[in-house]
Amino acid sequence: MYVILYGLAGCVMAMTFAYFNATITTLEKRYKIPTKTSGIISVGNDISTMLTAALLGYYAGNGHRPRWMGIVSHLGLLTIVAFCLLTSSLHFLYGAGEDALKLTREFGQVNETLARQEKDQKLCQSSPGGCVQEVGQWVPQVFLFVAQLISGVGQALFYTLGIAYMDDNGTKSKTPAMLSLSTFLRMLGPAIGYSLGALCLRLYIEPTLKPLIGREDPRWLGAWWLGWLVLAAITLIAAICLFMFPKELPSSRRRRLQVRHMERKMSLPLKERTFGDMMRTVRRLARNRVYVYNTAASILYFFGYMAYWIFTPKYIETQYRQSAATATMATGTVALGFSAAGVLISGYVISKYKPSARSMACWNAIVDFVTVAGILCYVAIGCEGSDRLNSLTTLSAGNSCSADCHCDYVHYAPVCSPENITFISACHAGCSERTKDALGRTIYTGCQCMGSSGLISDPETQFAVDGTCPVDCFNEFLAFLGVMCFLKLMGASSKSTNLLIALRCIPPEDKTFALGLGSMVASLLGFIPSPIFFGWLIDNYCLVWGKTCSSKGNCWLYDTASLRYALNLTAASFIFLGGFLNISVWYYAKNLKIFDEEESPKDSSKNKEVEMETLDCKS
Structure with missing residues (x-):
């Protein structure tokens, strides 16, 4: 029950972040935001995660995890409600924008003077100057960044303590199945979020007006703000169930009593968590080669593949001339379905065949190199038109x-x-x-x-x-979609193996802190710089900027051929290096134990005797 509810709560969180990625190109057009700036905005939640994950994970690790998660889930999910409302409020503060209104039938009927001025501006055979005045365009960017920043506060503790609580309260043999099930439920969130984005972007930004252009026109602005209201409503009911779980489940309590009984016999005092102890834990983890190489390999993979997690809809729109709704639907519903299948299949295989740590590390390396090969296929799948x-x-x-x-x-x-x-x-x-x-x-x-x-x-x-000339890139788009789905399937199959190695290569007392530290380092070196770097890279290949008096604004047209080579080859390079680090994990993981030995009936009866003896002593 905990696995299901934890997975559904994560699903709600994932929906909001997926919806933001689905509408990011529309936000760029509406508020004239360069891609590099939108990359900075998108990492706001990773910045707050980086600042809180390791510290909260360390000090809350020995506390009441479900209660902590309940508090932070309430706070986190409520901050996500604020995130949704704050983002959608931009539409009510600034409206649809004059550029969008000019492309509606009602515009010319309501304001003939402005319509005549728009005609003259398109032909623009007048005196120089007349630049586009955009008042306060930095305010929407600050709104979006602050909203992202506060949404990451609850996310840090939710994921860090949630996984550790799940692993502590179940046997090691069941952990792969539990991780796969919760991850599968959480992965439904992006699919639903992208689908909601595709549905909203099919509507014009001002649904009450009739647009003069079609959805395939690059000037089309969808109703990006509408989905945030829906997400805010459903997020309000997501955190209550986590309060209902005890501090530990009965089986975990039995194991803890056994450990405490042995500690009393050996007179081992319980350690208090201090800052000095935390630094000693950091040094101990830094000497753990499997932990270091596994974390570094994950960071390089995240750095390279982050470009596709955030900018895939934009890539499809620019390279294959598909509408924002089509690009969002392909990225979310279709591709993420293969990701979910990869998680379930890998969970079943690991639970049934119980591969060794070396086998898991080898598979992670294979996935990295296959991903590189698939990205090289992206380079070849271009559209001449x-x-x-x-x-x-x-x-x-x-x-x-x-x-x-x-x-x-x-x-x-x-x-x-x-x-x-x-x-x-x-x-x-x-x-x-x-x-x-x-x-x-x-x-x-x-x-x-x-x-x-x-x-x-x-x-x-x-x-x-x-309007733009018609360009038929649908066949190339289907080929790209096929390769992307295959890579999603392969990449998702390594999620459980990577996490299992991370959980088993560290002592139990360091587990929560190690997960938090890994999350902090991954944010600092991967999740935060990657969108900014690739946003800057994409902007370098812009041909037509939506100029304003104060800045370049957003990009309307890219050098698609050069962008395709630069983006994909750069991303493939990082993932390729990560594959070699996974080979290092394979080398040093030869003595790593992933699964417990099966408990015999004789051992089970001894455990029950120890438990009764401990309870008698306590009474």
């Missing part, structure tokens, strides 16, 4: 046909030429007039930059249609 879109900057920059219009701060409003070439805007295509055809589509005419180097003089070919 998507890569061709980066040519629009060379076609529109420095051409004499558009040199007279001042377009430094033009809104990203792509148009498509008869040659199926996308231009940043009608301004960059050298267009001078805007009309509507019989179908109601916006047509720009007099476009002097049409054709090769703008040399075509036939007025009938000098027109452009509003």
Whole structure:
């Protein structure tokens, strides 16, 4: 029952973080946030986890774990409620935004003056200047970061003490099955969170208005704020059940009484937890080679694969020209289903065949190298039509046909030429007039930059249609999705083996602190710097920035070919190094014992006699 309830509570936590990742590209567009900044925002919860995990895990490790988890779960889940409400409040404070409202049918009907100004701005044959004024854009970024920061407070103690409590209150032979079941339940959270994100992003950011663009248009903004209200409502009921568990379960109490009885016979005093003792524990763990190499291998894997956990929807949108809803659904529901299957299969195999520590470390190394091979396949799975879109900057920059219009701060409003070439805007295509055809589509005419180097003089070919040119990358997207699902299956199969090695390579009295210390180090060296680094890397390949008067804003278009090589090869390098560290774990784990020997009936009767004797002494 504890395993199920603990897994469901973790599921609720995971839903919120998955939903944030699902909507991060929409937040970038709405509040003009560069990817590097969104990477910094996304690690706010890891920063608070890093600051609290080891310290709380050490001092609370000998306390009432379920009560601690109940308190922190209540606090943690309530801070996640605050996280949800604080994030959604941005929409109610700032609204849908003028860029989104301009793309609705009601905008032109309600405000004809602004609509006329928008027409002139797209053609932008006016005086220089006129940059986009964005007042207080740093405030939403601070809101989002603070919300992430407070959400990580309860997460640290929840996971650190929860796993240790589960391991302490069950036999070692059952730990793999319990870990797999709780992890499986927790992994339903991202699937549900991403599915909720896909559903909300299918709605326009202002659901009461009718948009003039489709969901595949890069300017589409979904109702990102709606899901936070749903998550805040269901998170309120998640923590109560953890208060109902005792300090320890009956079987664990029997084992503890046996240990205490032996300590009394040997006159071993109980140790108090002090800061000096904590530092001695750190030095003792630093000399544990299996613990150090296993932790380092995990950090390198996390550092490399973190880019896909956070930026996969963005990668699918930019590389394969899929809508935000489709990218989110593929990342969450489809791919995470394979992750859940990998956890269950590995839990069954470990419980049935009880592999040695060396076998588990060997499997972890194999998974790392297979992951590297799969990421190299990502490099090969590109879309030619998507890569061709980066040519629009060379076609529109420095051409004499558009040199007279001042377009430094033009809104990203792509148009498509008869040659199926996308231009940043009608301004960059050298267009001078805007009309509507019989179908109601916006047509720009007099476009002097049409054709090769703008040399075509036939007025009938000098027109452009509003929106990006159609690009068919669906087959490439399916190939990418197939490889991603396979890697999710393989990667999830190593979760239990990695955690079991971490649990068994340390003494029982150091278990809680070691988990907390490992979580802190992983946050410091992996979870925190990785999104910032890869966000910076992605920004380096931006071709079209949504400029404002004070900053570059968000990126509208990337050099997809260069980005595909740089992102995937960099991530693969870190995971490749982690595979060699797992080989080191394999070498030093030869004497590590993962499972207890089966208890014989004779030993069981002796244990019962010791228990009765201890209870008599106590009475």
